[in-house]
Amino acid sequence: MGAARPGISFPAVRNREEYDALVKSDPLFRRLAALICRQHGLSGLGLTRLSVGTSICFQVGREFVLKLFAPIFERNCEAECAVLSYLPGKLPVAVPELVARGSLDDWQYLLMTYLGERPLADSWGSVSGSCKLHLFEELGRVLAVLHKHTDQCWFPLRTDWNSFLTCRAASAVSRHRRLGLDETWVQRAEEFLGSIDLRTPGWFRPSLLHTEIMREHIIVADVSSSPRISGLIDFEAAMFGHPEFEFSWAGVQLTRGDKRLLGALLDGYGLPDTARDTAFRRRLMAYTLLHPYSVMKWYFDWMPVPCGVTTFEQLAELWWAA
Missing domain, CATH: 3.30.200.20 (Phosphorylase Kinase; domain 1)
Structure with missing residues (x-):
């Protein structure tokens, strides 16, 4: 030093x-x-x-x-x-x-x-709905390429994926309680996580993940004419893991529960409709609870939960149906 x-x-x-x-x-x-x-x-x-x-x-x-x-x-x-x-x-x-x-x-x-940063967050209000759909499809294609990188020989912070999940599960409930999540939902989180098996088989090869795909980290160009994604920034939380883990963050931080935007993202990624089933949505819900930087209290503020939604299974259907 x-x-x-x-x-x-x-x-x-x-x-x-x-x-x-x-x-x-x-x-x-x-x-x-x-x-x-x-x-x-x-x-x-x-x-x-x-x-x-x-x-x-x-x-x-x-x-x-x-x-x-x-x-x-x-x-x-x-x-x-x-x-x-x-x-x-x-x-x-x-x-x-x-x-x-x-x-x-x-x-x-x-x-x-410096990429001449103009984050999507700064341009969000001036981009039309149809252009947002186009941008999210484009982002899906970018993430598909990112996730093809499975060779970890160059990455100094290798993580056993199943061990990572076990570690996160051990602290997730207490963490969300400490961050202000209502105790009723804290108890529901513990029950929900206990019902989901996210373990991967021995042959599984983790992919390179950004893990914090959000509007502030997506750089756009030609906003006034034909918006396009020109760059990605902020790889501080990058790691190797299951590709679905990427979409848990994007589903709340990026699409904010908008089914059309999430659908466009998954279309661009190439995920078929048949793979977007109940089990897929529940895995994303579980990954959201386990994400190191996830704050469920914030998400409930951003995306108020309708009356009648009282379980994380129902919440998964609400946020990740696409």
């Missing part, structure tokens, strides 16, 4: 609470970002703070992005560094290219190319 610089150094961070208390300290991190830029010959290009992902991000001039990772997010840095070193040129759309990796004090950073 690099040594602390006289008069300026990264703060010590031991847990998420300390990180959250520091993350909005823009002047401090702006000075540290400027220091890193000087080390890479990028002084004077201008720094613009970005609100992307968990890490602290700055746009550097018009060509680069600098992401700062606290020690508690070392795994995120490892994952994104590996993906940005491997994936450029292997998808139908662009992903950032890694320019440099380094460290100061106990923090790490990645310097990467």
Whole structure:
């Protein structure tokens, strides 16, 4: 690790609470970002703070992005560094290219190319319904290509999929309780997860997953004429796992329960209607409960549950029928 610089150094961070208390300290991190830029010959290009992902991000001039990772997010840095070193040129759309990796004090950073980001989230209100369907079909095709990557030899954070699921299941119920989910639904979650078997056979080959496909991470171009997806960003949570795990996040964060949008996404992906059965929808519901960054309380706020829906089996039919 690099040594602390006289008069300026990264703060010590031991847990998420300390990180959250520091993350909005823009002047401090702006000075540290400027220091890193000087080390890479990028002084004077201008720094613009970005609100992307968990890490602290700055746009550097018009060509680069600098992401700062606290020690508690070392795994995120490892994952994104590996993906940005491997994936450029292997998808139908662009992903950032890694320019440099380094460290100061106990923090790490990645310097990467800037895609001229215009996230779909920023353009959502100006994109017509028919164009959204087209974009979601296009995204499905992109994800189908992403998931064809099953060779893990280049990825430093290999995970046994069944062990991952077991670990997530052991903590999911208490986690959602801690994050404010109504106790009635907490108890229902425990019963539902106990009824679903997500284990995969020994011959199963996990796919490369983004795991956080959301409007903020999809870059679009030609919004005013013929919108198209031009890139994907933020691979901090990338991992290898079951392709269906990708759609659990997309079904709430991206489509927000819109059956037409989810249908377009799965059409583009090439998933036949016959595979979108009750068992498929329930698996997605279970994956949603197990996702490391899932907050069910938020989802109930975004997509109010109608009267009469009192089980996760019913919720699966409501959110993932496509």
